[in-house]
Amino acid sequence: MQQGRLFAVREDLRGKEHWRGIAEIPTDGSAADDDSAAWVSHYGSGFYAHPSLSPDGTRLAYVQWTEQRMPWEHARVAVVHLESGSLTPVPCRAALQPEWLSDDELLYADDATGRWNLHLARIAEDTPPPAQTPPATTEPFLLADADTGGALWVLGTRWYAVLDDGRIVAVRTNGGDAVVLIDPAAGTERRLELPATAEVSIDDVSGSRVLISGAGAEVSRGLWFVDVDSDEVTAIRGGEPADPGWCPPARAVTFDGPHGAVHAFDYRPANPDATAPDGELPPYIVMVHGGPTSHVSGAASDAYAYWTSRGIGVLDVNYGGSTGYGRAYRKRLDGQWGVVDVDDVIAAAQGLAEAGVADPARIAIKGGSAGGWTVLSALVRGGAFAAGISRYGVADLRMLASDTHDFEKHYLNGLVGPLPEAEAVYIARSPLTHADRIDVPVLLLQGADDKVVPPSQSEAIRDALAARGVPHEYVLYPGEGHGFRRAETIVSSLQTELRFLGTTFGFEPRL
Structure with missing residues (x-):
């Protein structure tokens, strides 16, 4: 209005x-x-x-x-x-x-x-x-060496607002988010001290007050009023502090990759009631976000605390193609989906092991949708991961191109190439083409009603693994589509993943 x-x-x-x-x-x-x-x-x-x-x-x-x-x-x-x-x-x-x-x-x-x-x-x-x-x-x-903006996947996100007196409140993203107050007339700017540091949206302004939503490295997702003159911050909803004993803040880390720097966030294991045996490095899960033109910002996460509280570290990777680091970083993936993303997650996993943070023999990889594509593609490549978890992951590019919706109808033209000219590339890049190369345990989770990545894609990978005797599990959730929504499905999928890693890595999981 x-x-x-x-x-x-x-x-x-x-x-x-x-x-x-x-x-x-x-x-x-x-x-x-x-x-x-x-x-x-x-x-x-x-x-x-x-x-x-x-x-x-x-x-x-x-x-x-x-x-x-x-x-x-x-x-x-x-x-x-x-x-x-x-x-x-x-x-x-x-x-x-x-x-x-x-x-x-x-x-x-x-x-x-x-x-x-x-x-x-x-x-x-x-x-x-x-x-x-x-x-x-x-x-x-x-101008700034940061982004006031991002990938327009949904309508409604606002990255800046103009106050009545001409000052501007803006999000600046460079890995994580910061909110700055800019006075163009005076030529000054200063950072506002806020709990929100990830997925920040400037939702509305009134006088000197700003309505801000987002998540934080040390707080849950929330909604805040901020008075830019008094610096008073009032929580409207959410924003509860995370217990650092159970959910320590993520560390921004960077690794060297074949295409340049690879950015990620490291969530190390933490549990005030348990300690690892002396000299034992923890297992890790390398998380691959969907999109692929998307971004993770190191926000506190109950889902990640589920893993870290059980002694399993999480490395959340912003592979080449991710937003939040400028156009050049985002365009690394142009024509190279299935190449650059795979190179980058492998480089991140190897960098984590070489730094003495993770047990190199117990690093798994997990992702959903486009992230599941990278999971399966990395397992096809082999050598870096001891297990893989794919949630409704893309296995066949040509099927994805034929089934996708209007918004993404030509998305693959930029990520891979136009059809039919690039059909050979679609075939060569698809994990389904090379499923016989996967030689580590795989867990496949799938929604029965998924119209974007139908069950047939996961089932084709399952059948290829079964034919060669590769350890695997396939779980089909009735009533779920592309992305799990029901509380019982979310709980079941996490518990299934933990049991799977316990079996694969040789530990008794505590659900």
């Missing part, structure tokens, strides 16, 4: 062609009966986000990208004049979150500098059709 008017991203999926755009929804409820929400953008088969109304109510800015690209590859800001319908393009690369500073000045995030930084666009006066409105002029506004 902006100035009493409601704008929303609208989708019409009723026909063979799917249409999307920005619509204004009447606030009197009339759209519930006659579908009278009016398109205000040039709608089409692409995607839209972040509608923002100018102070005088005459223009609407929004982010748009085509279905052939992902938003972190290329997304633009457009400005539509609501009366004339004329459109002003804003030159940009991978734009996010337009916010108006005045009736003709627009702030937005873009990674044209190699980092998502704030840029300023000056919007020309409206030129009614058929004349063409000239493009906006743009310039960098605030």
